[in-house]
Amino acid sequence: MRLDRPFAVAFEHRVRFTQAAFDPANDALASVLMDPSGDGDARRLAAFVDAGVLAAHPMIPEMLARYLASRARGGDRLPELACCESVAGGETTKDGMHTVDQVLLATERFRIDRRSVVLAIGGGAVLDAVGFAAATAHRGVRHVRMPTTVLAQDDAAMGVKNGVNRFGKKNYVGAFCPPDGVVCDRDFLATVPERHFLGGFSEAVKIACLRDPALLAQIEHAAPTLRAHSVDAAWPIVMRSAELHLQHVTDGGDPFERLNARPLDFGHWSAHKLEQVTGFELPHGDAVSIGVALDCTYSMLAGMLAEGECSRVVACLRALGLPVWHPALSDTTRLLRGLDEFREHLGGQLTVTLLRAIGSPEDVHAMDGPLVARAAERLSHLD
């Protein structure tokens, strides 16, 4: 006997862009804490807050408790707050399973069941680690994300990927698991440490190169103001970048990345390698900036991309104060091992996205080593 039956599961990606999310008059968070199926209300809520965020916003536990209580009094059927714990922030939270274990312990201790909600408040690293724990507790507890950095709001929180680093490899353990909801509160952007604030725009430049030349022009124009940490200038760029990342997940036809093409990983094969060889000292945003500059320069040297378009992208990254080169690029043999690891992580045939023009990506299935070295060498003179 042979039984082959296709089946589909429908997801809804619920994303809110707002301000003052814990103001009881704001229904953004309440709207995603309610069960999308309407089949049952969440019973309990376990919140995990990035320690860096908590240091800058120490009132979060009180504000969250007050928000839930006040909305419940107003008639919303919201979960009761079971715990609100601080978790390590930044890439160290993804260094092995310590944060995942902390969250799993709390879910067990506070009896978080599948109808309950895990709320992650933090940068992309905290969202990845807490989301992974939520995806595995009881085989999957609902989770809601409140991204607090530029990068987490303009990219990471829109994805359906969760995970942590193991064996020195980026995102080696993880799960595809769409969140129940995402609430981006612009107020968090005011306190993001400078390096991470600017670094977050590298993912916006990346998606602009792939999909939206007008967004690139908008970033170029805003760059001086962004360097002065203007949240007003950042917000429309964050929202547009988020919308494009979200569109890729919901309309791109491959949300769980079963196919070879992985356009949103433009610039990422070398970025992940650079993060690894620097012991994750180099932030993801900076690494992506270098990776995008490298793949644009490679595209140009390979005769695909006009020199003027390549210079424009590199100049935009530099105008944002982002690096376009790193000494580790000089060891091309080691760098190129990143290509193998990239292929191994994604499975299937090696597929690297390059650029034909801004807004016109093109996939290739091999990279020329000496040309990668020439691209890196060229960038070394700029940085």
Ligand SMILES: NC(=O)c1ccc[n+]([C@@H]2O[C@H](COP(=O)([O-])OP(=O)(O)OC[C@H]3O[C@@H](n4cnc5c(N)ncnc54)[C@H](O)[C@@H]3O)[C@@H](O)[C@H]2O)c1
């Ligand atoms: N899952 C995905 O699809 C996806 C996509 C892109 C990136 N990522 C991952 O995201 C991570 C990078 O995330 P990131 O750039 O948000 O940095 P991050 O999470 O490493 O946070 C950077 C630092 O900022 C602090 N911080 C965060 N928000 C703050 C705020 N509002 N005020 C004060 N301090 C704050 C944190 O404590 C941390 O020290 C990487 O691990 C990357 O791999 C995941």
Ligand SMILES: [Zn+2]
């Ligand atoms: Zn990225």
